[in-house]
Amino acid sequence: MDNAGLLTYLSERRLEVDRLLHSYLPGPKSDPPLLHEAMRYSLFAGGKRIRPILCIASCEAVGGRSVLALPFASAIELIHTYSLVHDDLPAMDDDAYRRGKLTNHKMFGESTAILVGDALLTAAFTMMAEKGLASTISPKKILRVMLELGSASGSTGMVGGQLNDIEAQGKEDLTLEKLKRIHTHKTGVLIRASVRIGGILGGAGPKKRSQLTCFGEKIGLAFQIADDVLDVEGEEKKLGKPVGQDESKGRCTYPALMGVSRAKKEAIVLVEEALTEIKSFGPEADPIRQIALFIIDREK
Amino acid sequence: MDNAGLLTYLSERRLEVDRLLHSYLPGPKSDPPLLHEAMRYSLFAGGKRIRPILCIASCEAVGGRSVLALPFASAIELIHTYSLVHDDLPAMDDDAYRRGKLTNHKMFGESTAILVGDALLTAAFTMMAEKGLASTISPKKILRVMLELGSASGSTGMVGGQLNDIEAQGKEDLTLEKLKRIHTHKTGVLIRASVRIGGILGGAGPKKRSQLTCFGEKIGLAFQIADDVLDVEGEEKKLGKPVGQDESKGRCTYPALMGVSRAKKEAIVLVEEALTEIKSFGPEADPIRQIALFIIDREK
DSSP: HHHHHHHHHHHHHHHHHHHHHHHOOTTTSSSSHHHHHHHHHTTTSOOOOOOHHHHHHHHTTTTHHHHHHHHHHHHHHHHHHHHHHHHHHHTOOSSSETTTTOOHHHHHHHOOOOOHHHHHHHHHHHHHHHHTTTTSOOOOHHHHHHHHHHHSTTTTHHHHHHHHHHHTTTTTTOHEEEHHHHIIIIIHHHHHHHHHHHHHTTTOOOOHHHHHHHHHHHHHHHHHHHHEEEEEEOOHHHHHHOOOOOHTTOOOOHHHHHHHHHHHHHHHHHHHHHHTTTTTTGGGGGHHHHHHHHSSSSOO | OOHHHHHHHHHHHHHOOOOOHHHHHTTSSSSEEEHHHHHHHHHHOOOHHHHHHHHHHHHHHHOOOOHHHHHHHHHHHHHHHHHHHHHTTTTTTOSSEEEEEHHHHHHHHHHHHHHHHHHHHHHHHHHHHHHHHTTTSSSHHHHHHHHHHHHSSSSSTTHHHHHHHHHHHTTTTTTTTHHHHIIIIIIIHHHHHHHHHHHHTTTTTOOOOOOOHHHHHHHHHHHHHHHHHHHHHSSSSHHSSOTTTTTTTOOOOOHHHHHHHHHHHHHHHHHHHHHHHTTTTGGHHHHHHHHHHHHTSSSO
């Protein structure tokens, strides 16, 4: 798969995810219209859909059909979007822009943004239950997937990571070890879960599932490092938000702790290690291999 | 079942729900400790557990064993508690007290309270998936229950009702019809779902399920009216929060629209109608009948 092939793959998968989310969510005029308009505002704000695409590619990497993973991949994007809307709130990271657009609370007000996050999170699990009932995958496996995603995104996973991140902000004594733990929970855990869930849905046995888990963990961390580096080196126009925000807000990042060039090297090593984990996989794993490389080579 | 019998029934069921929630949630020292302490603070703040008890009683009313409904009933309480934590936030209803204690954000700060709500909501679905996998109930039926609960609590249900409620506050032109619609969504929908889900888990056929749905809808509305009346007439000490808050905050309530005595009558008529819906049920429905009467005859 060459670079053009990867871009086609990414945009096709992205389209499938967007189409399903469009058709699943209540229309922008459904009652209450303000809530549904605001939900769609953040959900269709130009996200890269990295997590759902990883989930689908992981399903394919173990020989599963992409259509099996699609509803669950889309549910992961609902969870990711809810977490962004809540993280941007004034009481949290207090961000005004994301992906080149005003954040949800800047556009619709704080109370609406809180409810938008709640509704997106609820929609994620509702969608899995509904699509699961209509799927050829066994209901038992769907419950397992829901348990995986719930554990990854709850108090001991993503939500816990966000709390640790807020508590660490502005602290002087943050070590690299602590930063890794925060990021493993805040960002890594959902990326890891996306890959794992794709594997489960694709019918991976215990060995491949464990290899995918290690793969997912490593690219999850690489993704966050790349994000931090982009905040220092990226172009504002491509990123859709001001650069240098992490530093000005006293956020803990890899470049701040180890310098930009060491952070970049660290990300490359992580992706290499990730690829080694799945080297026994066949050519059907090529998309997920390419996505891993893309993660550290993107401009936004 | 006499009054003492009802009180025993309520306290026994409450204990079962509390015990399961205690054992399911990560301990208060689990990482991050602040988050888990704050989750437990609101979850074990003396809630009446009306929704889970209704769910269990509804399961029993159609001949099911209470233990089947317990995990799902407890998940409903997690959803109810998350909604209270978020509703109390400064950007929403901005309440300082609930059940005689400081609200979550007053105690732990706004960012923690937002994350507490997110974590409780996630825990509800995670718990249903996990307990569902260990249950004798078919995974398919569990997915149906999760779909019911997700639909009831999402953007077209409870969350949508909360948005409509906020939008309606302080408006002069609120009609009784609009108020009913708001309350049907905001409070009624979760109470209705609790009763429906109990029926599904207890193995109710289509007819009994439909009767329980009507029953649940009517007592859900009666419950909200009784709540509004208590805000006017209740005792501050028993309620655990200042009375008269609805009026001072310009909230739309039944007593404000129709007067206290008409509101009380309305609640009584609703409960009578609710009881008529399930009059063909046997003595195993006695607890749920008593709870319906209790709903309009409580002091907090």
